[in-house]
Amino acid sequence: MADQTGPATRDEICAVAIAEAFRGDGEVLCNPIGTTPIIGGRLARATFEPAMVMTDAISVLAANPLTVGDDDAERLVEAWMPYRDVFDVVWSGRRHVVMGASQIDAHGNQNLAAIGDWRRPKAQLLGLRGAPGNLVNHATTYWVPNHSTRSFVPSVDVVSGPGYDRVAPLSAAIRDGHEIRRVVSNLAVLDFEAPDGGADDGPRRMRLRSVHPGVTVDEVVEATGFELVVPDEVPESRLPTDEELHLIREVLDPHGYRKAEFGG
Amino acid sequence: MAVTTTYAASALPAPDGRPDKRMTEDDVVARLSDGMTIGIGGWGSRRKPMSLVRAIARSELTDLTIVCYGGPEVGILSALGKLRRAVYGFVSLDSIPLEPHFRQARQQGTIEVTELDEGAFYLGLLAAAHRVPFYPTRAGLGSDMMLMNPDLATVTSPYPDADGVHEELVAIPAFQLDASLIHMNRADAAGNGQFLGPDLYFDDLFAKAAAATYLSCEKVVPTGDLLAEGSLHTLKIPRLFVDGVVQAPRGAHFTECPPDYGRDEAFQRAYAATAKDPDAWRTFVERWLEAPSHEAYLDRLAAERGDDRG
Numbered sequence: 001m002a003d004q005t006g007p008a009t010r011d012e013i014c015a016v017a018i019a020e021a022f023r024g025d026g027e028v029l030c031n032p033i034g035t036t037p038i039i040g041g042r043l044a045r046a047t048f049e050p051a052m053v054m055t056d057a058i059s060v061l062a063a064n065p066l067t068v069g070d071d072d073a074e075r076l077v078e079a080w081m082p083y084r085d086v087f088d089v090v091w092s093g094r095r096h097v098v099m100g101a102s103q104i105d106a107h108g109n110q111n112l113a114a115i116g117d118w119r120r121p122k123a124q125l126l127g128l129r130g131a132p133g134n135l136v137n138h139a140t141t142y143w144v145p146n147h148s149t150r151s152f153v154p155s156v157d158v159v160s161g162p163g164y165d166r167v168a169p170l171s172a173a174i175r176d177g178h179e180i181r182r183v184v185s186n187l188a189v190l191d192f193e194a195p196d197g198g199a200d201d202g203p204r205r206m207r208l209r210s211v212h213p214g215v216t217v218d219e220v221v222e223a224t225g226f227e228l229v230v231p232d233e234v235p236e237s238r239l240p241t242d243e244e245l246h247l248i249r250e251v252l253d254p255h256g257y258r259k260a261e262f263g264g
Numbered sequence: 265m266a267v268t269t270t271y272a273a274s275a276l277p278a279p280d281g282r283p284d285k286r287m288t289e290d291d292v293v294a295r296l297s298d299g300m301t302i303g304i305g306g307w308g309s310r311r312k313p314m315s316l317v318r319a320i321a322r323s324e325l326t327d328l329t330i331v332c333y334g335g336p337e338v339g340i341l342s343a344l345g346k347l348r349r350a351v352y353g354f355v356s357l358d359s360i361p362l363e364p365h366f367r368q369a370r371q372q373g374t375i376e377v378t379e380l381d382e383g384a385f386y387l388g389l390l391a392a393a394h395r396v397p398f399y400p401t402r403a404g405l406g407s408d409m410m411l412m413n414p415d416l417a418t419v420t421s422p423y424p425d426a427d428g429v430h431e432e433l434v435a436i437p438a439f440q441l442d443a444s445l446i447h448m449n450r451a452d453a454a455g456n457g458q459f460l461g462p463d464l465y466f467d468d469l470f471a472k473a474a475a476a477t478y479l480s481c482e483k484v485v486p487t488g489d490l491l492a493e494g495s496l497h498t499l500k501i502p503r504l505f506v507d508g509v510v511q512a513p514r515g516a517h518f519t520e521c522p523p524d525y526g527r528d529e530a531f532q533r534a535y536a537a538t539a540k541d542p543d544a545w546r547t548f549v550e551r552w553l554e555a556p557s558h559e560a561y562l563d564r565l566a567a568e569r570g571d572d573r574g
Contacts, residue, residue, distance in 0.1 A: 058462060058463075059462035059463045060462070080462075082462070082463040082464060082465070083307060083463060083465060083466075084386065084464075084465075084466065087382070087383040087386055090383055091383065091401075113379075113408070114370075118408065118411075118412055119373075120370070120371065120372075120373040121370055121371060122371070123371070124362065124366070124367045124370040124371055125362070126354065126356070126361060126362055127352075127354050127355070127362075127379055128379055128380070128381055128382075128407065128408075128409055128412075129353075129354050129381075129382055130381060130382040130383060131381070131407065132381040132384070132403045132404045132405075132406070132407035132409045133381045133382070133383040133384065133401070133402070133403030133404075135406065135407070136402040136403060136405055136406060137402065137403075158408050158412075159406070159407050159408040160407060160408070161407065162405075162406030162407050166406040166407070167405075167406045170405050170406055171402070171405075171425075171429070171431045171432065172425065172427060172429065173402065173425065173431060174402055174405060174406070177402075
């Protein structure tokens with residue numbers, strides 16, 4: 001059993017940062033992939049985004065908050081959602097996914113597929129998976145638990161999920177659907193919102209939105225393999241509320257599975 | 265006046281003259297040939313027709329292309345040198361996110377691949393099932409899916425959008441499947457298949473997309489019993505699209521086949537570990553993949569566990 005008392009720890013701050021990515025989404029399929037993203041999504045729904053729907057990671061939409069790692073938890077089933085229907089939801093645009101990124105660049109191009117030449121990769125990764133379709137249809141947030149110059153790179157080896165430069169020449173429907181809402185790492189929260197609220201010159205670039213408490217701007221800049229947009233004032237990522245800490249520690253992840261991504 | 269119809273199990277006898285499509289795994293393999301393109305149902309390490317995959321593994325078949333939401337069938341058949349190409353949306357063991365033998369095959373360059381966005385893959389099946397040349401999608405534009413698949417073409421919409429622009433879309437070509445292999449929970453001898461778990465995946469489309477479909481199942485039951493265990497909505501594979509029925513209890517092992525059984529995670533871990541250990545792989549092949557029949561495989565499984573079969 002993980003330590004579940006005391007002040008908020010980095011994993012909990014990251015879960016809250018992911019939850020914040022869903023703020024304002026309303027009635028969409030909140031579809032986080034991975035332990036910390038799932039906790040973040042479920043936290044958002046249990047607090048400020050109650051209209052969102054979520055799968056049980058198997059085949060139904062479950063209305064109740066589910067505990068991570070408890071495969072036998074009772075579900076309040078709202079709808080059947082087999083995989084085929086998930087694709088229909090993707091193409092409807094009413095979805096916000098959280099995926100990982102083995103590599104990501106300044107315009108948000110993501111690589112989940114392979115390191116090296118895809119024809120015969122040095123390291124085969126998960127593959128394109130659903131990233132090509134996700135990015136051109138609906139909002140995406142990335143979760144990168146190991147912020148470093150190996151993951152935040154000048155150029156990704158394979159583009160699974162296209163970034164802003166790649167979609168700029170594509171159709172209006174694609175540009176309307178494409179949104180990289182946030183990139184949440186173990187060090188910081190990043191986005192593609194220029195200070196004036198829009199890209200003034202060329203495709204949008206990654207901006208430092210906040211640093212997690214205890215992390216400096218310089219640390220983030222040094223751990224990033226491309227030039228970030230860094231505003232004059234960079235706030236700290238917000239701390240969990242007491243209610244959020246209670247939900248994370250007692251309801252959503254009482255066994256502390258989220259600690260595994262943080263060397264815990 | 266509203267009519268309320270209920271559908272339930274029935275003791276009515278099946279009329280004479282319906283086909284009896286029961287056969288063995290080896291009968292199925294005898295209908296396949298070198299160089300074929302074969303669709304395989306299920307999803308990752310879920311409800312895969314493993315007794316049929318093992319029958320291919322112990323056969324002389326070679327130079328195959330398999331088309332699937334990939335799981336251990338990709339790893340096993342590539343490691344045995346049976347594959348020329350894999351066409352897939354992903355290749356995963358679920359609880360082990362990347363299939364380890366597939367990883368090796370990719371890194372050693374031993375198979376050709378057609379890797380598609382997961383949703384785009386669905387459209388290749390759908391186009392084949394509907395006998396149209398392609399279905400259009402936005403998935404792939406902007407990503408390296410187009411670079412990785414130089415044969416993929418785009419198509420321009422004949423209809424203008426609100427701004428008068430004719431949108432360019434990816435044309436996902438219909439998969440040309442010589443055969444499909446799927447595993448169901450129940451079926452009757454005529455080939456009507458039933459899934460009792462939470463997801464059909466794309467097995468109905470694999471059946472409709474292929475020139476011939478072979479269905480294995482946990483249990484062959486009388487037609488009248490098909491509604492004894494599941495609702496009308498579980499009868500998604502009509503015999504129209506099925507050419508052979510193989511009764512194979514635990515036929516999806518070691519993948520899951522709920523509600524009949526879950527995934528054999530210990531077995532899967534042992535299988536996965538053979539990717540880094542050539543001796544262990546040879547032992548795995550001899551013991552499990554070269555079992556001369558599904559019966560023999562089940563006997564070996566029971567012996568290993570020191571318990572009754574099942």
